[in-house]
Amino acid sequence: MSEYQYYEFLAVDRPLSVDDQRALRAISSRARITSTSFTNHYEWGNLKADPARLLHRYFDLHVYVAMWGSKRLLIRLPRTALSLTDLDAFQLDECDLLEVREIPEGWLIDIDVEADEESEWEAFDDGSGWMGALTGLRQELLSGDLRLFYLCWLWAAQVGYIREEALEPLPGIAPLTPSQQALVEFMALDPMLVEAAAESGEKAPAGSEVEGFVASLPLPEKDALLRRLLEGDSSVFAELQRRLRQHGQADQPPRRSLAELKIQADASHERHRQAYLAEKARREAEQAAAEEKQRQERMAQVARLGERAWQEALSQIGHRQPKSYEMAAGLLADLRALAIDRGEQAAFEERLDRIVAEHRRKGRFLEQLQRFGLLP
Secondary structure (H helix, E strand, C coil), rough: CCCCEEEEEEECCCCCCHHHHHHHHCCCCEEEEEEEEEEEEEECCCCCCCCCHHHHCCCCCCEECCCCCCCEEEECCCCCHHCCHHHHHHCCCCCCCCCEEEEEEEEEEEEEEECCCCCCCCCCCCCCCCHHHHHHHHHHHHHHCHHHHHHHHHHHHHHHEEEECCCCCCCCCCCCHHHHHHHHHHHHHCHHCCCCCCCCCCCCHHHHHHHHHHHCCCCHHHHHHHHHHHHCCCCCHHHHHHHHHHCCCCCCCCCCEHHHHHHHHHHHHHHHHHHHHHHHHHHHHHHHHCCCCCCHHHHHHHHCCCCCHHHHHHHHCCCCCCHHHHHHHHHHHHHHHHHHHHHCCCHHHHHHHHHHHCCCHHHHHHHHHHHHHCCC
């Protein structure tokens, strides 16, 4: 495998026609093409088309994953889904990760995650799981949930684009949806910074607020919405959700500064570090106790063998095999430990010196003695 790259496109608002699929087949003879999707991976070369142009013409979402760590997510939205005012609140005009541009069909959101040259590659990611995990982001945006842009703001803060005194663009992000959590992983956001941001969030509309919103809609508008719904307009629900969110924006939690979020994230990092160190110490203590138990059992066995332990060590040396040398050295190490416990170390050293002198030409055996700390 040379340069694995994965491309997946998804059509949500309308299926691909036969002519559409034929045009896409001309781009790739190997791709898996259905009435709603185009999927292919390359081990040599890459896609012979511009993903953004394919979204303009055919699709609503695109995911790209490369084996060297680069990732890209494209989302196409209708013009009514966003406004410049919505975007201005996030102040991401100069953010390298995110580009939001107007296109004839509406808006194109482009999240481009470059590989971190300093980080080590993790387990191979073939890219096939990301589309299913991230697809929900588009519907959330259509319903007025702009937390995708908050997550991009967190990324900009993480790499130093945002000033410490800047206030968060929304009153937190709690609770994250599964798609938003997947985006956190897709962008490799600091989980502790995300955790701090998720300590607060917009309040969901209460029943009385929903009733007040419905009552505020003029009757002709209600009739128009019902007519659109009966005619199969799938955007009605998302539009009402978006307007309901805007209707309830007055009573929301106060916004925190980036500095406050970082302090909370740093505290979480320290808690996790301390928990890790405590768990590491516990595991090491358990391992040390198990090793000491094994040592005591070996000492008892060597003590029972007595002179036969010395004879077994000499027998193993005589086999002239690497494994036998290792077994002999291990047995001699146990004999030394037993001699130390009994105050007989001088006698042990004298006997060991005679063994070393007798077998001084056996380099592999001497190496094992050094390994077990029996020779300098």
